[in-house]
Amino acid sequence: MRRPPFFKEMKMNEEVKDKLIAEAKKAAENAYCPYSGYAVGAAVLTADGKIYSGCNIENASYSLTLCAERVALAKAASDGAKKISAICVYSAGGKMPYPCGACRQFLAEFSDDPDVLATDGKAVEEHKLSELLPHTFR
Ligand code: THU
Numbered sequence: 001m002r003r004p005p006f007f008k009e010m011k012m013n014e015e016v017k018d019k020l021i022a023e024a025k026k027a028a029e030n031a032y033c034p035y036s037g038y039a040v041g042a043a044v045l046t047a048d049g050k051i052y053s054g055c056n057i058e059n060a061s062y063s064l065t066l067c068a069e070r071v072a073l074a075k076a077a078s079d080g081a082k083k084i085s086a087i088c089v090y091s092a093g094g095k096m097p098y099p100c101g102a103c104r105q106f107l108a109e110f111s112d113d114p115d116v117l118a119t120d121g122k123a124v125e126e127h128k129l130s131e132l133l134p135h136t137f138r
Contacts, residue, residue, distance in 0.1 A: 010049035012086050012115050020045055021119055024090035027053035027068065034058060035065075038093040042068035044076050047083035052076040069103035073110060084111040092121035104133040 010016070020043045028041030035058045043053040054071025069089060076084065087107060091097035096118050099107065107114065107129060116127045130136070 009047045009083075010045060010085055012045070016045060016086070017088075017117065017124075019043075020051065020086065020088035020117065021090065021124065023051050023053045024068075024088040024119070025121070027055045027072070028090050028092070029055075031055040031068070032057045035060075035062065038091060038095075040068040040089065040091045040093070040097050042072040042087060042089045044069075044072045044084050044088075045086040046076055046081040047085050048081070050076075050081060052079065052081065067100060067103050068097075069099050070106050073103075073106055077110060082110055084114055086115040086117065088117040088119065090119050090121065094120075096120050096123070096125065099132065101133075104129065105137070108133060108136045108138065 023043035024041040028039045031039035033039050033056055040056040043051050052072050052075045054068050056068045057066045059065055089097040098118055113128050113130045118125045
């Protein structure tokens with residue numbers, strides 16, 4: 001994508017981090033998870049500084065379930081935002097919401113090496129996608 005010469009990719013700082021966590025937490029309130037009971041919210045930061053969020057959406061045909069991360073990424077991509085700088089995944093469901101393998105690959109499609117935050121509402125872990133998905137297929 002062509003960008004003006006002054007374009008600076010939006011990166012994480014403490015303020016953006018807090019906002020991403022808050023948006024992911026808010027998105028988890030809309031989780032549709034009658035089968036697992038595990039509510040997840042995700043928020044992505046686009047390279048131009050916008051935030052899109054999503055929640056997990058389960059289905060009676062279990063394998064059709066959408067993870068919160070892919071919902072947030074699809075919302076961003078369908079709105080034209082094809083470059084992601086960071087993602088935050090939130091769940092207070094009792095275990096740390098590390099993105100699943102499919103979501104890691106889906107995230108790789110729209111990013112270089114984004115920050116990946118995971119929080120269970122208490123601890124916040126920070127990783128890089130390259131750490132979670134080495135030897136990424138591109
Ligand atoms: N889930 C997510 O939405 N994101 C994750 O990072 C892990 C798992 C969802 C999928 C399913 O609805 C539920 O959590 C249990 O696996």
